[in-house]
Amino acid sequence: MVNIKAENEIPEMQQQIIEKLKKILTDLYSESGTDLNEKEIRLQENKNKEHGDYASNIAMVIAKDLSEDPKIVAKRISNNFPIDDQIIKVEVAGPGFINFFIAASTHGEVLNLIDSKKASYGRSDDSMGKVLIEYVSSNPTGPLHVGHGRGAVFGSVLAKLLTVVGYEVDEEYYVNDYGRQMNILAVSVWVRYLQISHKDLAMTPKGYQGDYVKSIAKDLKKEEKEKYLLNENNHKKIIKILSKQEEESDIDLLISFMREVLNKGSLEIRSFSLDKMLKIIKSDLKSFGVEHNLWFFESSLHKEQKTKKSDTDEAISLLQSEGFVYEEEGAMWFKSSDFRDDKDRVLKRSNGEHTYFSSDVAYHYDKYKRSYDRIINVWGSDHHGYLPRVNAAMKAIGMDVNKLEVVFIQFVNLLRNGEKIPMSTRSGEFITLKELVDEVTAEAARFFYINRKSDQHLDFDLSLAKEQSKDNPLYYVQYAHARICSVFKKHESVSKDIPTNPDTSLLTSEKEIEIQKLLATYPAVLERAAKLSEPHLICYYLKDLATLFHSYYNNEKFLIEDEKLMSARIFLLKGIKQVIFNGLEILGINSPEQM
Template sequence: MKEKIQDSLKGILSDLYDNSDFNVDQYVINIQENKEKEHGDLASNIALILAKPLKKQPKEIANEVIEQFVVDKDITKVEVAGPGFINFFLSKSSHGEVLKDILAHKDNFGKVQSNNKKILIEYVSSNPTGPLHVGHGRGAVFGSVLSRLLKEAGFEVDEEYYVNDFGRQMNILSTSLWIRYAQLFDDQIKMIKNGYQGDYLISVAKKLKEIKSDQFYKDKGIISNLLNSNRELDDETFTDLLIDTIKTELDSNFVYLRNFALDEIIDLIKKDLIDFGVDHNKWFYESSLYQEKEGAESKVDKAINNLKSNKFIYEKDDAIWFKSSDFGDDKDRVLRRSNGEYTYFASDVAYHLDKYDRGYDRVINIWGSDHHGYLPRVRAAMEASKRNIEKLEVVFIQFANLIRQGKKVTMSTRSGEFITLKELVEEVTSEAARFFYINRKADQHLDFDLDLAKEQSKDNPLYYIQYAHARICSVLRKSDVQEDKLNKCDLALLDSDKEVEIQKMLKQYPALIERAALSSEPHLICYYLKDLASIFHSYYNSEKFLVENQDLMNSRLYLLTGVKQVISNGLSVLGISAPQEM
């Protein structure tokens, strides 16, 4: 219907005003849903937009347009409101056209044709030092659903996980694994305070022992003695001493130990994500930024030299600094320390330049809310590197609290006392976890009620939505009516207030998909599905569907089929199933 009105307005405006100074094709004719029924079903602000180029009052333009507008069986009235809005009143029967559209396109209803634009979404990117925990869940679901949404909206999307496999944390992981491995031979050996405390490394250590036997432990008494010594060094200094000792004792085998630990943890992370419905198609390793291929400089050195050539680099106290304050950051940032080590920021500059150089139209980062202060320096580096900073978008995700029996669940990642993502999925199912994580706006705090997520009642929003789908499937099974007969039903019979309201809601779905995708607001799909399920359940409780009047029954079943399809499509975008029975 919107397209029909747009075409009519375009023709009228062309006939009225087209000349050498004005061409209607230069302007977008927007048609919006009216929130208040007394103002009609649809509205256009085109008269306000054209007031300046036509040098006329908006209301004058609007009145000239409606004089030429022809009402018909679908559009019963057109009127001017306010400063020059054009309101359109639709007939009840016109709303049924959406049902034909839904049943014609089915799973593709709401999808937009490819626009040949590419987007990279980087999300989760947790350090590869242990299994994912519930703190990663909200960002994981947000990135996954946003990717699905953008694909629905016609974009080509790559989903990337950035693996921080470079630097001290990997040495601590390798050292922690060696300690767990050594404990299999000597249970008196204790884990260091700065080590990774969780039991997950025990299974990795056992696997290492199966492959290497005691090869990494035999004749390594100097390490065991160091661990068991009465040390006077502070924790950080002792950790560095232990890392250096293990590196020396294992020699080239330390690289094997490090890679073994990394591969095992990455495999664990990948499996947990897949079980959670999250599937990155790209994995980018930080270490690749430091590789020098065939004599060429590394990507990190290239990034720094690029900034240097643009005169945004200086040296102070034997360190290399970036003039990020020139671009609004609160202070300049170190890229390479005085000891020659590169900072995390240096890696991030090189990584983001690599993203740009891969030719994406948009680059989206999904970051935790604790990274707010990091954005100005990254944007500064991109601007200093002559990149279009408008391409870079960052969505900040607020932390989610887990609530059990009305109380907040306390966790500590430092001590290894945390609920893993795997444990959460096992407790409430991946689908419930996905829905409850995405059910609020990203920048709002979220209390995840574990008990509610497991509840089978109308208070559980996901259950309420899926139950609507299952209810419709049950009615359709009992009717035993073939779909081709429903296609020939009389849509004019769907004229009750609830039936018209449902059809209006169904018409909103394609625009909602596009809006949610472009504004990075996947929670809007949850809101929509809850509203659609609510009005359906109300309709279900007030009407009978398997009635004696065959024409009326077919019309109502046709409406239910449309609702069922849209619920299924919406849940699919969320990565959630639409069950036929519950």
């Protein structure tokens, strides 16, 4: 028996060849003492047409065990290989490849398949299970900037891709609404709010500087009027506090002051700010084509109920009961170094506050409890040092770490005219995602982002993307679609229907065969992209397909006298159009009918 990968991504013709090879090998060599079980037969598609359509390397793989010349083994196998109407020639070449030549007329099967499956061509009927993709999850302390855009597109495209190959997908945004950063946002909003009535007030340099803070403050003023203004005495006090904001920690004085004079009011401002911020983020994401169906709040992990501890404390207890928690210098530590982390990590600080990490232990535990088959985190690559401790915690409480996959998204360098634009969230010097989308359109931005492997640095040249010129490969792909639509319009105008069942065996030119073969690999491309979490493969596939089409277009005329041939060609175009459409749909990009 020979081990065969019975994956549905293998097209039927290849499957057939593999089956036949398998039988021949069993017939010839099962008595030879060679363990054929370990050998896997794989067919590669040949780049060079002179080598036929497919090739197998099996002879070279088993030759050593047989202590025979691979060429002789290959010859023996090929001599035994049955030739028929579809597989018209088998030959041995090079160091021992067995090349298979397929009848030109058989490539058209894929066109009928596409025509019958339409938008679902490439989709899998398999049920792959449930997957959670957590992505973006940017702190709600400012609008999304161009760096977040990359993770946003990646996550949303991966979500769509996994859906297409058969997963049930949840898309989640984890909202860090619990820590100190939220207080800094609240206090920044408050100061801006006070400034509206008191021009003499300075903004703290340690707060968030962006204009969005002013706009939230304005909304606060509009909705709550004078509610959070100060009396004269407190006004003097705050001026004093604001006058010395030098150390990073000085803003904490401001935060405690706010809490002191406003009491509940400070919480109200905080939740007001959070609310506004999330609205902004959601709307930015939406106009970028990104929509999460789940929003998970960090604060929910810290809610205590009468009968039960908070989820965070619960998670810590779990670690404790497994014996991986200890106290030192007043802090509570997790012994993550027992699980291949560099050092132990603090769960609860000596001041009694939980760390972000402790939330994350609880958060990930929660993800596991929701029983997903795959849990995917899309993180900025600056967090890669963070993974070992999360893994450690999950291992410590007995979770299956293999279920958790983390994809790291490398940084985006924003360039304008080749010059790097410096960015910093706190100082307010950043280009927001919204600004980017307004400049270059959501679609162009999406394609630009996803066109690159995620673990690679991306130089996003604004001036280039703005040009909307031929340099942008998106237009190249879309143009192919539009061109086909245009041909169809012309075709219809001489009152002809698009054929449904033409004779595809007429499509035997080099280009036509090449296109049909490429169309046939589309499902495999999706499957591979999904398996590796590499959606950029779809971009490259679509560019390849568009290239072939444009070349074909310039080479051959479609609307011709010979009606049979014309029908076949139109049918081929129909297949190309459908696959471009399907692929772009996964990327969240429109397929225009005209450009």
